[in-house]
Amino acid sequence: MWPVGVVARESGAGANVGAPASVRTGLARFNALPEGDAGNALGTCCAARRWIAAMTAARPFAEDADLHRAAQAQLAALDWSAILEALAAHPRIGERAAGAGREAAWSRAEQAGAAHADARTAARLDAANAAYEAKFGHVYLIRATGRTAAQLLAAALGRLEHDEPTEQAVVRDELSQIVRLRLDKLLLGLAEGTWS
Numbered sequence: 001m002w003p004v005g006v007v008a009r010e011s012g013a014g015a016n017v018g019a020p021a022s023v024r025t026g027l028a029r030f031n032a033l034p035e036g037d038a039g040n041a042l043g044t045c046c047a048a049r050r051w052i053a054a055m056t057a058a059r060p061f062a063e064d065a066d067l068h069r070a071a072q073a074q075l076a077a078l079d080w081s082a083i084l085e086a087l088a089a090h091p092r093i094g095e096r097a098a099g100a101g102r103e104a105a106w107s108r109a110e111q112a113g114a115a116h117a118d119a120r121t122a123a124r125l126d127a128a129n130a131a132y133e134a135k136f137g138h139v140y141l142i143r144a145t146g147r148t149a150a151q152l153l154a155a156a157l158g159r160l161e162h163d164e165p166t167e168q169a170v171v172r173d174e175l176s177q178i179v180r181l182r183l184d185k186l187l188l189g190l191a192e193g194t195w196s
Helices: 021-032 035-043 049-058 064-077 080-087 102-110 119-136 149-159 164-192
Strands: none
Touching (some): 035 049, 035 164, 049 064, 080 164, 119 149
């Protein structure tokens, strides 16, 4: 969803009507990437190898909406082992992602709300992470962007009440939201020439 007031400057087939020029530019550059580079770029959005391969093979995308639809459909088609592969690339909520790579930088920015937690909330979030992992066997995944530490903690405590099938559905939805945000960042980076 683009900001209110964004108007396409081009018209006609394949013009990506409604998307800002930067999105159109980023998508064109993404479509033109060599296969290996496209796979590496997609890997920063989702670490599931089957998703990366399917999305790379699905290029070119006429519009960013097509990219997002394909991303969601491919995530929905993944079996749980592939979802676990994607989850393994995500740090715990409240833990600073290590490394200097793009994915680590994105994770740190996404978790900015958790980084500003007071000591009591941080300790409770650590305990909730541990309880979640003990119950479900994988990292607590949530779209942290725009959420405070208190909101992330409340969501974790609520999700601890889920049974496994319910929680797996929530995890898939949260992963889909994260992937969507990261694909937008990827397109913007490609458009601005800051992606390498």
